[in-house]
Amino acid sequence: MTTLHLIELSCPVCARSFRSQTVVATNGFGGKRTDFHERAAGMQPLPYFVHLCTQCGYAGVTRDFGDEVELTDLIRTRVWSELGPALRHALPSGSLKYEHAARVAEWMGQDARYLADLYLRAAWCCVDEGDVEAERYFRRHAAWRFAEALDAWDGVPAEERAVITYLVGELWRRVGDDVQAQTWFDRVEDEVTEPSAQAWVLEVAAQQKLAPREWFT
Secondary structure (H helix, E strand, O other), X not given: OEEEEEEEEEOOOOOOEEEEEEEEEEOOEEEEEOOOOEEEOOXXXXXXXXXXXXXXXXXXXXXXXXXXXXXXXXXXXXXXXXXXXXXXXXXXXXXXXXXXXXXXXXXXXXXXXHHHHHHHHHHHHHHHHOOHXXXXXXXXXXXXXXXXXXXXXXXXXXXXXXXXXXXXXXXXXXXXXXXXXXXXXXXXXXXOOOOOOOHHHHHHHHHHHHOOOOEOO
């Protein structure tokens, strides 16, 4: 069951004060997909980890609405011109909130790993929303950003590289690009730093290459 709580936020772009719901507690998960998308019992919590101002389109996690947030005039202009218009054509779904948060984060110079996580969660929301085309779009962006993080000198801690490498392969598999998926699955072994503790990553990468599953067992 997902428990929500109302919080008061002030938009750093348009200064609008508004209420948003945030997650207080979640329990009763009903399994995990092979892209690490956990299924909660009852209401899905993902859309409530990010917040969106429906006046200008600015979005982010709770800290992105804090008093210490500093935005340039260029970012404010881009929010109004590029994000605001989308609200006239679509309801503020979970995937839209994460997309807006990712775009704002990119304009603010956030690292590739953080952007990848936002796009991945947008894709997960699309699964719950039944939007296959948007799901594929966000999975591609997540895969590109995770790959960028892996290429960076300190973009991913050594102990996480094998898992992220596997995840990139799984994202491409779910997009339908089997060639890229196989390439990334093959790289997992080279990224393992603790063979005993990370044996499961090798096993699941091999599984997804030969006989893919949608859920962990």
